[in-house]
Amino acid sequence: xxxxRLAGVGGKPTVLAPRVEFFLxxxxxxxxxxxxxxxxxxxxxxxxxxxxxAGNTPLQLAQATNPMEHPFHFREFCRSASIVLDHIxxxxxxxxxxxxxxxxxxxxxxxxxxxxxNKFKALDQQADRLAVSAVPAVKQKNAVFFExxxxxxxxxxxxxTSSLLAAV
Numbered sequence: 001x002x003x004x005r006l007a008g009v010g011g012k013p014t015v016l017a018p019r020v021e022f023f024l025x026x027x028x029x030x031x032x033x034x035x036x037x038x039x040x041x042x043x044x045x046x047x048x049x050x051x052x053x054a055g056n057t058p059l060q061l062a063q064a065t066n067p068m069e070h071p072f073h074f075r076e077f078c079r080s081a082s083i084v085l086d087h088i089x090x091x092x093x094x095x096x097x098x099x100x101x102x103x104x105x106x107x108x109x110x111x112x113x114x115x116x117x118n119k120f121k122a123l124d125q126q127a128d129r130l131a132v133s134a135v136p137a138v139k140q141k142n143a144v145f146f147e148x149x150x151x152x153x154x155x156x157x158x159x160x161t162s163s164l165l166a167a168v
Contacts, residue, residue, distance in 0.1 A: 014160055015074060034050070
């Protein structure tokens with residue numbers, strides 16, 4: 001955001017990304033066991049909106065709803081849901097923080113305290129469950145790291161990033 005303002009690019013930067021909130025507002029939200037927004041590409045496979053729910057039928061959204069391509073203002077994108085584990089919602093900015101501050105992306109910290117402790121503990125405890133196995137190209141890749149990759153790719157591919165680069 002600081003670079004956006006310094007470069008003098010007008011308007012608000014937006015990112016086109018999957019929107020998990022459509023499912024979180026669903027009347028049968030309680031059936032969601034695991035939900036990953038995604039939106040990235042790895043080894044030639046594009047993966048978005050991986051959803052595992054209880055019961056025999058998938059959650060259905062209204063026909064006009066497009067959860068794959070939602071325009072978020074950059075701040076909304078950072079605050080939007082990224083991973084849902086048994087009713088615990090982890091936001092995109094929290095995924096970045098978790099990898100950077102707890103898994104060694106910037107530094108390693110084994111403590112799980114503070115306001116995000118429950119979310120970080122859930123990500124730690126569910127690591128095996130977060131292994132993507134349904135898509136051969138991403139088989140056994142941890143969904144947290146795939147989500148981080150997706151966040152970066154979504155921002156990098158956005159028109160806002162192209163506008164910023166052109167202005168710079």
